[in-house]
Amino acid sequence: MQDKSQPSRGRPSFNRRDFLKGSGAAVAATAALDAQREAQAAEEKTVSGSTKLTLNVNGKDHEVTVEPRTTLLEVLRYQLNLTGAKDLQDVAVDGADTVMIDGKATYAGTVLALQAKGKQIRTVESLAAGDKLDPVVTCFVKHDAMQCGYCTPGFVVATRAFLDKHPHATLEEIRAGLGGNICRCGTYDGITKCSLELAQKGGA
Amino acid sequence: MPERTVAWKPRSENKVLGTYVDRIDGVEKATGRAKYSTDINPAGTLFAKLLVSPHAYAKIKSLDVEPASHIPGVRSAYIFPGREPGGQILFEGHPIVAIAADTPAQADDGIKAIKIEYEVLDHFVSETDLAAAYERGRAKPQKTAQEGDVGAAIADADGTVTGFYGIHTITHMCLEPHGSHCQWPAEGELLAHLSTQNVSGTPNQFAQPLGIDAAKVTVSCDYIGGGFGSKFSADEWGVACAALSRQTGHPVRLHLDRATEMKIGGVRPSGFLDVTIACDADGKITAWDGHHWGTSGPDGGTINQVPYVIIPKNRRVRTTGIVTNCGPSRAWRAPNHPQACALTDTVIDDLAAEMEMDPYDMFLANLDLVGSDANEKDVYRRGIYAAEMEVAAKLMDWKGKWKGRGKWTEGNELHGLGMALHTWGGRAGGGKCTVRIRPDGTVEAMSGTQDLGTGTRTAIAITLAETFGIPVTAVKVNIGTSKYPACGGSGGSTTIGGVTGPHRRAGLEALWKIFDLVAAKFKVDAGTLTAVDGQVLSGDKKVCSWPDAARLVGPMGLEVSGEGPKDDGLTNDQVAGVQMAHVAVDPETGITRMVKYVAVQDIGTIINRKAAESQILGAMIMCIAYALSEERIMDDVSGRFINANLKDYKLPRIGDIGELVVELYEPDSEYSRGVVGLGEPPVISGGAAISNAVANALGKRIPVLPLTPKRVLDTLSIA
Ligand code: FES
Numbered sequence: 001m002q003d004k005s006q007p008s009r010g011r012p013s014f015n016r017r018d019f020l021k022g023s024g025a026a027v028a029a030t031a032a033l034d035a036q037r038e039a040q041a042a043e044e045k046t047v048s049g050s051t052k053l054t055l056n057v058n059g060k061d062h063e064v065t066v067e068p069r070t071t072l073l074e075v076l077r078y079q080l081n082l083t084g085a086k087d088l089q090d091v092a093v094d095g096a097d098t099v100m101i102d103g104k105a106t107y108a109g110t111v112l113a114l115q116a117k118g119k120q121i122r123t124v125e126s127l128a129a130g131d132k133l134d135p136v137v138t139c140f141v142k143h144d145a146m147q148c149g150y151c152t153p154g155f156v157v158a159t160r161a162f163l164d165k166h167p168h169a170t171l172e173e174i175r176a177g178l179g180g181n182i183c184r185c186g187t188y189d190g191i192t193k194c195s196l197e198l199a200q201k202g203g204a
Numbered sequence: 205m206p207e208r209t210v211a212w213k214p215r216s217e218n219k220v221l222g223t224y225v226d227r228i229d230g231v232e233k234a235t236g237r238a239k240y241s242t243d244i245n246p247a248g249t250l251f252a253k254l255l256v257s258p259h260a261y262a263k264i265k266s267l268d269v270e271p272a273s274h275i276p277g278v279r280s281a282y283i284f285p286g287r288e289p290g291g292q293i294l295f296e297g298h299p300i301v302a303i304a305a306d307t308p309a310q311a312d313d314g315i316k317a318i319k320i321e322y323e324v325l326d327h328f329v330s331e332t333d334l335a336a337a338y339e340r341g342r343a344k345p346q347k348t349a350q351e352g353d354v355g356a357a358i359a360d361a362d363g364t365v366t367g368f369y370g371i372h373t374i375t376h377m378c379l380e381p382h383g384s385h386c387q388w389p390a391e392g393e394l395l396a397h398l399s400t401q402n403v404s405g406t407p408n409q410f411a412q413p414l415g416i417d418a419a420k421v422t423v424s425c426d427y428i429g430g431g432f433g434s435k436f437s438a439d440e441w442g443v444a445c446a447a448l449s450r451q452t453g454h455p456v457r458l459h460l461d462r463a464t465e466m467k468i469g470g471v472r473p474s475g476f477l478d479v480t481i482a483c484d485a486d487g488k489i490t491a492w493d494g495h496h497w498g499t500s501g502p503d504g505g506t507i508n509q510v511p512y513v514i515i516p517k518n519r520r521v522r523t524t525g526i527v528t529n530c531g532p533s534r535a536w537r538a539p540n541h542p543q544a545c546a547l548t549d550t551v552i553d554d555l556a557a558e559m560e561m562d563p564y565d566m567f568l569a570n571l572d573l574v575g576s577d578a579n580e581k582d583v584y585r586r587g588i589y590a591a592e593m594e595v596a597a598k599l600m601d602w603k604g605k606w607k608g609r610g611k612w613t614e615g616n617e618l619h620g621l622g623m624a625l626h627t628w629g630g631r632a633g634g635g636k637c638t639v640r641i642r643p644d645g646t647v648e649a650m651s652g653t654q655d656l657g658t659g660t661r662t663a664i665a666i667t668l669a670e671t672f673g674i675p676v677t678a679v680k681v682n683i684g685t686s687k688y689p690a691c692g693g694s695g696g697s698t699t700i701g702g703v704t705g706p707h708r709r710a711g712l713e714a715l716w717k718i719f720d721l722v723a724a725k726f727k728v729d730a731g732t733l734t735a736v737d738g739q740v741l742s743g744d745k746k747v748c749s750w751p752d753a754a755r756l757v758g759p760m761g762l763e764v765s766g767e768g769p770k771d772d773g774l775t776n777d778q779v780a781g782v783q784m785a786h787v788a789v790d791p792e793t794g795i796t797r798m799v800k801y802v803a804v805q806d807i808g809t810i811i812n813r814k815a816a817e818s819q820i821l822g823a824m825i826m827c828i829a830y831a832l833s834e835e836r837i838m839d840d841v842s843g844r845f846i847n848a849n850l851k852d853y854k855l856p857r858i859g860d861i862g863e864l865v866v867e868l869y870e871p872d873s874e875y876s877r878g879v880v881g882l883g884e885p886p887v888i889s890g891g892a893a894i895s896n897a898v899a900n901a902l903g904k905r906i907p908v909l910p911l912t913p914k915r916v917l918d919t920l921s922i923a
Contacts, residue, residue, distance in 0.1 A: 083239065096379060144818045186825030
């Protein structure tokens, strides 16, 4: 899949004087770079280099373009358009970006794309193929374990990975095991009930 | 012509209304298919980032964005109006420049390259220190309101409590940060995917500063990742995003980073109180003499509605707003109420302790002080409180468990109970809709509303399914764009009444037209017809199937508009509500554990029981958050919000909530009231209830929320 986030290059869209001028009025306050200027700047100061890489996501190989500093989350969201994993613009605390790497629940924002090479990456999108839904998804809906839904895909993946490891988890294990994700709307009660129901069925 | 009135069905005739219904967009949300503004990904989208002020109070001396133009990938810069040299910074995080670049990292590089100099001014960010505010000229003139004779009532009292109470500022902390994805599909036409609770109200907010017609702006928001009152506006960074997109000829996305989100995306203002409360020997509250203050940021507003719910006849209420260089406040779920409740029901609880009364009995003894005698709905509410308290007490086993303060130890934990009362209006918001009946019997609805998490789509589908006697899945609900008939913003618990009223009205009008056609064709009396289970019945005899009936409208189908609110009984306002908490505190660590937490809530006519219970559960968890852990911490020296990240700003996790019990209070008298909004009420009294439970456990009051382990230990260490 092509990198969708790469804008077409060389579009003469800006007049340098505007850029320098700045302005209070929204109408006039913007400016952009011209292609020549941009190429020159790239020569003067190399901030980063980009490289091609193959990642295995949801069972398929994808060629992506990354810089050393590009995270797996950025690649998933903006190059592969797998936007189920969310970016809360914070680091390693919230779990909205949870994916499975070789079966382990992992915050995709804490992994560099380069580090994910050669691994099996699974995102929330893999838990639904058309009408065929993972039991975790169905059970989240049944227990209304969502409100705004922004944290929900991360929680669904975390729950799937947790139940894969602990198919007969107890209430206490669920409370500890799903502590890596945050929900602001307060859907923990539904998530707990859903996980408990699935654990009583052997993790489904 | 049969006599026809707009109403909900008699309660016993409902098939889906009021039952447990899965949300119709649940699978979308749980699988990541639901697209939020952050997820809009057309090819060529640029990333925009902000340069924001690190200072709380400053003047911009010089600003040079030119160096950013040398950074590879940087496409465009936007200077916020008023932030040119000479411009003022009033709080940390104030946006100054936005940069659009090919990748997020390149945008960051561009921001770092900007040269800016500030003249740093003398900031003021202290919210609690009223004396300092006076000294620094930051206190606004005090307002005073007085009723009765406070001095005499206090002098005559059999019991008084004098004390200091407070509740700190918290942020909205929407998990989807504020922001948008903007593109210009044609010359002069803007498509903004905005994270907003106000789809219909925001196009003009883009149009005006951008100098285009509002009709040329489409705001779209299929899903929003949390708003809680903070996302009614396009915001200046929304306008920046649109402007950067127009200038570069590329789509642009601009969402606040987490720290900036917390600093400028909205907060709930603090409140602090010095008070004396008085009662007679029976625990009847006779007087309230209070002075409360707080800050909403640079505009120096503060909260109101103190005292709350129970309004003593003799009272003096003094209010002082403080002008600070803290990030500005925005409406936060039930504006004013959680703070007012936390500053009132804790004081009443302390008065009960002073009188050695069970606070349950003291609240009960004072229900005649709820609202005002002159207001019919206030008087009605007094009876609801009494009934709900009884239900809650049973669920909590309050009378079985209650011990006086500091008298209940189990193992090495101190246990306690607390309760509090709340109220909210929740009147239906303004709104319009179009309902379309296709000749095959399928139904489609369109309205420019949004789903804040309430389950708006499902509520509309239930309303129409009940009206036409068809399955919820046969209704296609379209919301989330300003192209549809305009609806009010989702705030103040106005949405469910605001959408179900118009859809029911439009649905009934369509149904009656179809009944007339059926009556003419099948020679039956239209007044006897009902639509149930996919059939049209006359009495209990089938006349035709629903699709056969719908086909009579002709090949073009039938389209009806609805609006609201109207005074026809579909919607109403004013609810009560009671919450009770049982906590256990570890005196060694200071950690408070939620053992059990009960909410009893009246809500008028229930549309979706499952979503209603979810709303209450979510609100209770938010109460636990602001009661026990979350707090904006401002550093007096630097003027900065020092815990502006998700790690240091503590929210409860899944293991921190204990047992939650929700009970909807719903005798037939509630069903017949009509729909009342539910979003706000259950988020109000939890703070006070939990604080009262902790005071009961420790034997003394922790004066301010949140009740962090440090505050618990500090309070315990004071003899
Ligand atoms: S459902 Fe909104 S953050 Fe979890």
